[in-house]
Amino acid sequence: MKEIKILLVDDHKLIRDGIKSIINTTNNIKVVDECSNGREAIDYLGKNANEIDLILMDITMPEMSGIDATEIIVKLYPKINILALTMHSEEAYIMKMIKAGALGYILKDSGREKLIDAIKTVYRKEKYYSNEVSIKLINVLLNEDKIVEPVLSDREIQVLKSITNGNTNREIAKELYISDRTVESHRRNIIKKLNLKNTAELVKYALSNGLV
Amino acid sequence: MKEIKILLVDDHKLIRDGIKSIINTTNNIKVVDECSNGREAIDYLGKNANEIDLILMDITMPEMSGIDATEIIVKLYPKINILALTMHSEEAYIMKMIKAGALGYILKDSGREKLIDAIKTVYRKEKYYSNEVSIKLINVLLNEDKIVEPVLSDREIQVLKSITNGNTNREIAKELYISDRTVESHRRNIIKKLNLKNTAELVKYALSNGLV
DNA sequence: TTTTTGCTACGTATTTATACCGATATTGAA
DNA sequence: TTCAATATCGGTATAAATACGTAGCAAAAA
Numbered sequence: 001m002k003e004i005k006i007l008l009v010d011d012h013k014l015i016r017d018g019i020k021s022i023i024n025t026t027n028n029i030k031v032v033d034e035c036s037n038g039r040e041a042i043d044y045l046g047k048n049a050n051e052i053d054l055i056l057m058d059i060t061m062p063e064m065s066g067i068d069a070t071e072i073i074v075k076l077y078p079k080i081n082i083l084a085l086t087m088h089s090e091e092a093y094i095m096k097m098i099k100a101g102a103l104g105y106i107l108k109d110s111g112r113e114k115l116i117d118a119i120k121t122v123y124r125k126e127k128y129y130s131n132e133v134s135i136k137l138i139n140v141l142l143n144e145d146k147i148v149e150p151v152l153s154d155r156e157i158q159v160l161k162s163i164t165n166g167n168t169n170r171e172i173a174k175e176l177y178i179s180d181r182t183v184e185s186h187r188r189n190i191i192k193k194l195n196l197k198n199t200a201e202l203v204k205y206a207l208s209n210g211l212v
Numbered sequence: 213m214k215e216i217k218i219l220l221v222d223d224h225k226l227i228r229d230g231i232k233s234i235i236n237t238t239n240n241i242k243v244v245d246e247c248s249n250g251r252e253a254i255d256y257l258g259k260n261a262n263e264i265d266l267i268l269m270d271i272t273m274p275e276m277s278g279i280d281a282t283e284i285i286v287k288l289y290p291k292i293n294i295l296a297l298t299m300h301s302e303e304a305y306i307m308k309m310i311k312a313g314a315l316g317y318i319l320k321d322s323g324r325e326k327l328i329d330a331i332k333t334v335y336r337k338e339k340y341y342s343n344e345v346s347i348k349l350i351n352v353l354l355n356e357d358k359i360v361e362p363v364l365s366d367r368e369i370q371v372l373k374s375i376t377n378g379n380t381n382r383e384i385a386k387e388l389y390i391s392d393r394t395v396e397s398h399r400r401n402i403i404k405k406l407n408l409k410n411t412a413e414l415v416k417y418a419l420s421n422g423l424v
Numbered sequence: 425t426t427t428t429t430g431c432t433a434c435g436t437a438t439t440t441a442t443a444c445c446g447a448t449a450t451t452g453a454a
Numbered sequence: 455t456t457c458a459a460t461a462t463c464g465g466t467a468t469a470a471a472t473a474c475g476t477a478g479c480a481a482a483a484a
Contacts, residue, residue, distance in 0.1 A: 012299055012320035014327060020231015025233070036321075052303055108224035109248075115226060153460060166413030168440065179461050188442070189460090198470090199441075201378030203415040365430060375442095380470065393433050401471070410440085411471075 001182075004123050005051060008034040009041045009066065010058040010085070019056065019085075022112050030120060037061040038069025042076075054123050057102065059093055060087040060210075067093075067100050074101030083122045089115050091136050092209045104128035152190060152211065159186040161212045164203050216335050217263055220246040220255045221278065222270040222297070223354025231268065231297075234324050241331060249273040254288075261289050266335050269314065271298040271305055279305075279312045286313030297327075297336045302422045303348050316340035321346075364402060364423065371398040373424045376415050 008031050010016050020031045020136065024079040029165050032051055035041040038061060045052065055073065059066040070082050083104040084097045094105055104122040106114060110130050128139065152160065162172040167186065174179035187199070196202050218235065220243050221230050228342065232243045241382075244263055247253040250273060257264065267285065271278040281295050295316040296309045308319055316334040318326060322342050333340040364372065374384040381399065384393035406415050418424050 013323050014234075014297075014320045015227060015230060017234055018227060021237070022226075022229055035226045085226075102360035108226045109402045111225050117297070149447085155461065162248050163412050164416050166409045168410070178461085178464055181465095184441080185462080191442090197378045198380070198412050200375050200415050203412050204378070204419060207416060207419050211475070251475095262451070367431065375468085382470085390431085391433055393435095396471080397433075398431085 002028070004029045004119060005032045005077060006030065007032065007041065007044065007052045007055045008014050009036075009038065009061070010034075011036050020113065021101045023119070025154070026116055029116065031136050038064030038066055039071075041083075042072055045073065045077060045080070047153070049080065050120050052080055053088040054119060055080060055082045056085045056119075059084065059097060066135075067096050070097065070100040073186060081122045081125060083128070085117055088210070089132055089135075089136065090128055090209050091139075092211070094133055096137055096210070105133045106130045107132060152193065155212070156186055156190050156193075159183060160202070160206055162212055163187065164206050188196055213240055214330060216241045217265045217266045218243045219253065219256065221248075221250065221273070221281070222269060223244075223248050223273040226329065227270075230263045231327075234327065234332070235346070238328055238341055239312045241328065250276030250278055250284075253281050254284055256382070257285065257289060257292070257327070261292065264289075264292055266331060267292060267294045268297045269294050271296065271300055271309060279308050282309065282312040282314050293337060295330055295340070300422065301344055303351075303419050304423065306345055306348055306423070317345045318342045319344060329358050363372075364405065368398055370407075371395060374413070375399065375411065376418050376424055 006029065008016050008019060009203045010019070013036070013102070013158055015114065016034045016036075020034070023029050023031050033044065038057075039062045040063070041057075042064075057066040057070060057127070066084065066086070070084075073080060075080065080103075082102045083106065084107065085106055086093065086097075086100040088094075089106040089107055091207065097105055104118050104127060106118045106128065107130055110118075114130060118130070158176060159172055162175060167175065169183040172183045176183070187202075191202055194202070194205055196205055220239065221232060221406075222231070225248070228246045232246070235241050235243050245256065245260070247256055252275070253267065254276075269282060270277040270380045278296065278298070282296075285292060285294065293307050293316075295318065295319065296314040298305065298309075299320040300306075301319055307368055311318060315337065316330050316339060317415075318330045318340065319342055322330075326342060330340045330342070351359075370388060372383055374387060379387065380394045381395040384395045388395070397415075403410070403414055406414070406417055408417055
């Protein structure tokens with residue numbers, strides 16, 4: 001049986017060391033290299049793409065997130081399979097990562113066996129979602145309302161970012177060269193789309209669900 | 213040389229497995245057991261305190277945080293040394309953990325060697341702070357303004373929590389059985405203490421600095 | 425004991441945000 | 455090509471937040 005060659009992408013060295021230590025004591029699987037963010041991973045693949053079968057990809061990282069990196073990598077190197085390995089169990093992250101092209105999604109509170117299982121599955125180009133993840137996904141599907149997932153437009157994201165930075169409608173208006181009434185409309189639409197109540201909740205939601 | 217017996221407290225199994233895998237390949241150090249949150253750790257120590265020399269403690273965990281658990285454990289079992297092992301490099305977390313009684317503080321982006329070094333140091337009842345942590349702490353000390361660290365009162369924390377949950381002054385007033393004018397005062401004082409601008413910024417600050 | 429801090433609360437005024445409404449122009453998808 | 459979504463802006467009105475000042479009372483600290 002051929003050895004599965006893995007690239008490990010996570011911003012915490014101790015986590016990388018730990019995962020590596022788990023994987024490298026398993027037959028036929030080997031971590032051949034590691035990167036600490038998405039940008040590094042892409043640079044690495046530019047030279048060593050042939051050395052890698054599968055990428056274990058964290059999501060929240062400095063420089064470039066795992067979502068952005070995954071999107072790019074699946075286009076450039078379709079042979080390489082990506083397994084998301086993260087502590088985020090929020091639907092928004094899961095959906096984004098899957099849409100970006102990750103074949104599997106496993107949480108950091110899984111055990112060693114599940115990790116190995118997930119790696120082997122994704123290596124065969126089959127999908128793998130850990131239990132909690134599957135349940136979340138099914139919930140999304142069962143919820144007719146949420147099937148039209150509340151995706152914010154580019155403009156709305158811009159406004160939302162500015163809001164989380166503490167700017168008022170008027171300030172955002174200046175920043176984006178539009179009327180403060182328009183900003184107001186955007187703010188209202190965002191709150192409505194996400195089914196929220198006010199700006200405080202909005203900021204909380206945005207920060208804890210990775211919208212910004 | 214006597215073996216260092218460690219209790220590992222972290223909510224992510226894969227992280228525990230990884231750390232365990234790192235530590236258990238080192239001589240004279242052994243992870244004898246693990247818990248997935250602060251509450252579990254305290255329950256465990258209730259029966260097995262004598263088996264443990266040192267605790268590797270994560271901060272953000274469900275049920276009970278590492279900060280609360282540390283505070284309790286150092287009182288109940290002063291012989292057990294606690295080394296904080298977390299990905300949070302924010303001053304607020306560091307200060308809280310040290311004040312709670314942790315002897316050391318090391319980040320998850322440290323390497324294997326630093327972890328082992330930290331464990332051995334804390335086992336000798338000496339303090340250990342990783343580089344980034346030391347720098348943060350020194351910055352706090354050098355900053356005369358920040359030496360009077362903006363600590364919120366219990367009441368202010370209550371109000372802040374409610375604000376981040378999207379409640380208005382009036383709703384918070386009902387919740388806490390006080391006047392909405394009082395809530396208003398609290399809100400104003402909090403924003404002033406933290407040198408912020410408005411509620412949006414306040415929510416962001418609270419969430420990203422672990423104030424709630 | 426004096427001082428400070430925290431919690432409480434009100435007055436007045438201004439600024440922002442929210443809730444409705446409606447409108448137009450553009451664009452991409454069905 | 456019709457339709458839905460997006461982005462733009464306005465009117466009117468209320469609700470909420472922010473600014474600034476004041477002040478009593480209890481508890482803790484100096």
